[in-house]
Amino acid sequence: TQLLEQSPQFLSIQEGENLTVYCNSSSVFSSLQWYRQEPGEGPVLLVTVVTGGEVKKLKRLTFQFGDARKDSSLHITAAQPGDTGLYLCAGASNYQLIWGAGTKLIIKP
Amino acid sequence: DAGITQSPRHRVTETGTPVTLRCHQTENHRYMYWYRQDPGHGLRLIHYSYGVKDTDKGEVSDGYSVSRSKTEDFLLTLESATSSQTSVYFCAITTGTLANTGELFFGEGSRLTVL
Numbered sequence: 001t002q003l004l005e006q007s008p009q010f011l012s013i014q015e016g017e018n019l020t021v022y023c024n025s026s027s028v029f030s031s032l033q034w035y036r037q038e039p040g041e042g043p044v045l046l047v048t049v050v051t052g053g054e055v056k057k058l059k060r061l062t063f064q065f066g067d068a069r070k071d072s073s074l075h076i077t078a079a080q081p082g083d084t085g086l087y088l089c090a091g092a093s094n095y096q097l098i099w100g101a102g103t104k105l106i107i108k109p
Numbered sequence: 110d111a112g113i114t115q116s117p118r119h120r121v122t123e124t125g126t127p128v129t130l131r132c133h134q135t136e137n138h139r140y141m142y143w144y145r146q147d148p149g150h151g152l153r154l155i156h157y158s159y160g161v162k163d164t165d166k167g168e169v170s171d172g173y174s175v176s177r178s179k180t181e182d183f184l185l186t187l188e189s190a191t192s193s194q195t196s197v198y199f200c201a202i203t204t205g206t207l208a209n210t211g212e213l214f215f216g217e218g219s220r221l222t223v224l
Contacts (some may be wrong), residue, residue, distance in 0.1 A: 042215025
């Protein structure tokens with residue numbers, strides 16, 4: 001069974017702080033996606049990383065794909081209350097998507 | 110807006126009753142998926158479809174069946190609901206393929222409570 005371990009499961013920080021969310025696996029992925037989900041809604045894609053070592057930036061969010069394509073991180077700089085939500089990673093492997101359990105992020109004003 | 114609607118959005122039912130959740134898309138996409146989401150488990154694939162009358166099982170398919178008689182509709186049925194099937198169910202479509210999963214577009218979810 002392929003696993004994608006996401007950490008931390010829960011994070012509550014003050015506005016303006018930085019944070020990093022990690023997704024780790026022993027499996028190699030052809031690509032890795034990051035989604036954000038707000039209460040009562042479905043997940044929405046933030047980014048897809050494909051190449052080992054790839055770094056993508058989306059305003060204050062920086063996504064990195066590990067060199068071996070087994071892990072990924074999401075770094076948020078100067079977090080804002082609008083960043084609050086559930087962040088999910090999903091790795092593509094063997095014709096399927098493997099999902100992390102999610103990180104519930106709360107940014108306090 | 111990805112043109113996906115799920116119905117019902119909320120349902121409370123009793124153990125042993127049948128339940129059908131409907132997913133409707135207006136995008137004419139080939140691939141459709143049913144997931145369940147539970148705290149601590151992320152999203153788990155129940156069934157998926159790669160065309161009309163073409164469906165296959167996901168990792169948690171026991172107790173669920175699906176049907177796709179039209180491109181736009183993908184139905185998820187719980188023949189005899191159990192309390193362990195209390196969950197939030199999401200339908201999703203993709204523009205990708207099984208071999209190259211593109212972006213998934215999700216519906217707003219159907220919250221099912223089985224008493």
